[in-house]
Amino acid sequence: MAQFDVYENPNPASQKSIPYLLDVQTDLLDTLATRVVVPLVAAATMPTPGRHLNPEFRIGETVFLMSTAEIAGVSVKSLGKKVCSIKEYRNEIIAALDFLITGI
Secondary structure (H helix, E strand, C coil), X not given: CCCCEEEECCCCCCCCCCCEEEEXXXXXXXXXXXXXXXXXXXXXXXXXXXXXXXXXXEECCEEEEECHHHCEEEEXXXXXXXXXXXXXXXXXXXXXXXXXXXXX
């Protein structure tokens, strides 16, 4: 597991609206049984994304938004298959998390 890896959401109750989970937890804590994740939702499903709060990423042919306010801790066992890494968007991801917590 690595920070900024994207995983399939295996939960049948939410996978249609939240197809992917973005791991935002530092690799320094990779021995924990949990990971901190942020849902990635299709851009078309979020009516008014926040400029700093909801950065967008392309996965395949679809644009997804980081639903930062829905950050959560989940069991490592509850993550699906790794899809990709979006570590090239590190600055945008960290900025969204910072904005959520500090408002700056």
